[in-house]
Amino acid sequence: SAVISQKPSRDICQRGTSLTIQCQVDSQVTMMFWYRQQPGQSLTLIATANQGSEATYESGFVIDKFPISRPNLTFSTLTVSNMSPEDSSIYLCSVAVGDSSSGNTIYFGEGSWLTVV
Amino acid sequence: SQQGEEDPQALSIQEGENATMNCSYKTSINNLQWYRQNSGRGLVHLILIRSNEREKHSGRLRVTLDTSKKSSSLLITASRAADTASYFCAPRGNTPLVFGKGTRLSVIA
Numbered sequence: 001s002a003v004i005s006q007k008p009s010r011d012i013c014q015r016g017t018s019l020t021i022q023c024q025v026d027s028q029v030t031m032m033f034w035y036r037q038q039p040g041q042s043l044t045l046i047a048t049a050n051q052g053s054e055a056t057y058e059s060g061f062v063i064d065k066f067p068i069s070r071p072n073l074t075f076s077t078l079t080v081s082n083m084s085p086e087d088s089s090i091y092l093c094s095v096a097v098g099d100s101s102s103g104n105t106i107y108f109g110e111g112s113w114l115t116v117v
Numbered sequence: 118s119q120q121g122e123e124d125p126q127a128l129s130i131q132e133g134e135n136a137t138m139n140c141s142y143k144t145s146i147n148n149l150q151w152y153r154q155n156s157g158r159g160l161v162h163l164i165l166i167r168s169n170e171r172e173k174h175s176g177r178l179r180v181t182l183d184t185s186k187k188s189s190s191l192l193i194t195a196s197r198a199a200d201t202a203s204y205f206c207a208p209r210g211n212t213p214l215v216f217g218k219g220t221r222l223s224v225i226a
Contacts, residue, residue, distance in 0.1 A: 006159075033213050042205070043160075043216040092159055094214075106150060106207065106214050108160040 002027055002097045004109035012115045018081045021112045023093030028073035031096035031104070034066070037111075038089045046091075049076040083116045090114075119144050120215040121189075121206035129223040136196050138220040140189040140206030149182055149189050150207045154219070160205065163191075198226045 003026040013019050023032065032049040046066055047055040055068040070076045080087050090111040096104035121140045130136050140149070148167045152160040166173045166182045166189065173180045179192040189208075193200055203219040 001162075031213075035216075042218050045213050045215065048213055090157065090159075094160075104209075105162060105165050106209070107162055108152070110159040111157075113157060 001105075002029065002095050002107045004093055004095060004107060006093055006109035006112050008112055009110060010113045012117060013083050015084060015116055017083055018079055019083065019114060020077050020079045021091050021093070021114075023076045023078070023109055025074045025095050027097070029095040029097055030073070032070060032076045033094045033096075033106075034068060034076070034078045035092040035094060035108075036089045037092065043092065046078070049078075080114065083114070085116045088114060088116045119146065119208045119210055119212060120217050121149070121208050122217045123204065123206055123220040125220060126218060127221045127223070129225065130196055132196060132198055132224055132226050134196055136193045136200070136222055136224070138191045138204050138206075138222070140191070140208075140217075142187050142189075142206075142208040144187075144208070144210060146184070146208040146210050148209050149180075150209060150214070151178075151180060151189075151191050152205045152207065154203045154205065156202075163204075193222075196222075196224045198224050200224045 005024045007022045034046040035043040037043045046061045047057040049070040051070045067079045092111045093109040098105045121142045124139045150165045151163045177194045182189045205219040207214040
């Protein structure tokens, strides 16, 4: 298994500002992902955080809005830039752990609940 | 896509009853994972069933997988009020997890 710590757990942000969310894992993992969950919705994948290279973004998400860093195998950050009320969401970090031959187990952090006012 | 679709969307039962949720998907998979999400919190990994397994148990949870029908079910026995949450299935191949809308379970004390 993996223990994932996310910071902050909750924040209220002013429109137009940026906030960086940190994700720390208690073991080295190859694959890390960032998801967004808007109020009342399911989870949507933002990007795969690649160690040593640029993140791979899903359709509808761009690096300028959601820059991601992955400096090593245990840590990643997601920045939500120039926030608007539409960015109010829970942002979740997740990691893949285990046996790739049968498919990795995916674990999630507790999430960072951002409210933009 | 590998997105799972949960059914029903909402389920309300009395404490002590069993709850069954179903999941359907469209592509071949290596495994299928079930998660629970309490309101406003992260996802908790419940159980993983591999594509060559048909049934798996963990405590009060029983998961089945039918790869020929591309479906899975999650049974929670003797439900408790603390089981109230949203439940998601996640079929997994070689791409990141994609989530459906989940099943919202309400267990009434």
